[in-house]
Amino acid sequence: MKPSAYLIPLTLGTLLFSCKSSTMDSDAAGSFESVETIISTEASGTLMQFNVEEGQTLQVGQWIGYVDSIQLYLRKKQLEAQIASTLGQKPDIPVQLASLQTQLQEAEKNQTRTANLFKANASTQQQLDDINSQVETLKKQIEAMRSSLGITSNTLNREATPLQRQIDQLSDQLVKCRIINPVRGTVLSKYAQVHEVASPGKALYKIAATDTLILRAYITGTQISQIKLGQKVKVQIDDGEKKLRTYPGTIYWISDKSEFTPKTIPTKEERADLVYAVKVRVPNDGYIKIGMYGQLKL
Numbered sequence: 308m309k310p311s312a313y314l315i316p317l318t319l320g321t322l323l324f325s326c327k328s329s330t331m332d333s334d335a336a337g338s339f340e341s342v343e344t345i346i347s348t349e350a351s352g353t354l355m356q357f358n359v360e361e362g363q364t365l366q367v368g369q370w371i372g373y374v375d376s377i378q379l380y381l382r383k384k385q386l387e388a389q390i391a392s393t394l395g396q397k398p399d400i401p402v403q404l405a406s407l408q409t410q411l412q413e414a415e416k417n418q419t420r421t422a423n424l425f426k427a428n429a430s431t432q433q434q435l436d437d438i439n440s441q442v443e444t445l446k447k448q449i450e451a452m453r454s455s456l457g458i459t460s461n462t463l464n465r466e467a468t469p470l471q472r473q474i475d476q477l478s479d480q481l482v483k484c485r486i487i488n489p490v491r492g493t494v495l496s497k498y499a500q501v502h503e504v505a506s507p508g509k510a511l512y513k514i515a516a517t518d519t520l521i522l523r524a525y526i527t528g529t530q531i532s533q534i535k536l537g538q539k540v541k542v543q544i545d546d547g548e549k550k551l552r553t554y555p556g557t558i559y560w561i562s563d564k565s566e567f568t569p570k571t572i573p574t575k576e577e578r579a580d581l582v583y584a585v586k587v588r589v590p591n592d593g594y595i596k597i598g599m600y601g602q603l604k605l
């Protein structure tokens with residue numbers, strides 16, 4: 308019994324020394340997190356297709372599924388038919404002016420012939436005045452008809468413009484019925500299923516980029532003067548075999564305010580200290596997981 312009694316405190320002392328040594332080897336400690344993005348739908352309707360599973364890796368621009376869009380499509384076709392009907396009423400200006408243009412050409416020929424005859428004293432001034440008046444009258448009629456037909460055409464164009472804007476709106480809504488993944492990463496949570504009714508703003512899934520994770524660590528006030536933005540550091544994690552795996556990291560954010568050490572730090576004594584939070588970008592080879600603890604070496 309006596310050897311066992313001495314062995315227990317010796318073992319506890321060894322463990323405490325081991326923990327203390329491990330803590331002293333690092334300049335700061337914290338946990339890994341990621342930038343999470345919640346993807347929502349912008350359309351209203353039934354989810355007809357939704358190809359997402361938790362743990363799945365998605366690429367930027369990857370097709371995920373779509374919301375039922377048949378009613379939007381039919382409405383768009385109806386408006387297109389209305390536009391075609393409206394614009395079909397536009398007058399064909401050259402065709403409608405063709406008759407007057409022909410009359411004008413004949414009148415101008417007579418005008419030239421009469422002018423030549425007048426010079427040769429073979430026609431009277433009255434005849435020349437009459438043909439000149441006829442030419443001017445035809446020109447005014449052509450201009451008046453062109454103006455009237457142009458006004459009619461512009462009016463029909465203006466009537467079609469609001470319909471075209473409605474089509475543009477429907478086209479935009481049809482595009483939003485498609486669910487396209489906007490960021491590369493791993494699906495963390497799935498919030499919807501096929502055949503459920505979606506509405507604008509409803510969360511569909513949560514995704515996070517895991518190829519680069521963020522170590523949020525805490526350093527003491529005495530260490531704050533040793534770091535700067537963009538500084539290269541070493542980040543270590545436990546590989547499960549009593550060894551440490553080391554990764555390069557870059558400090559990209561430093562808190563401008565001190566705070567009490569978070570409760571995730573192991574000991575009560577350490578939590579009583581004032582510290583500064585820093586964020587370090589760490590490339591992930593797949594071994595680092597969100598929520599894991601990491602050590603920071605400056």
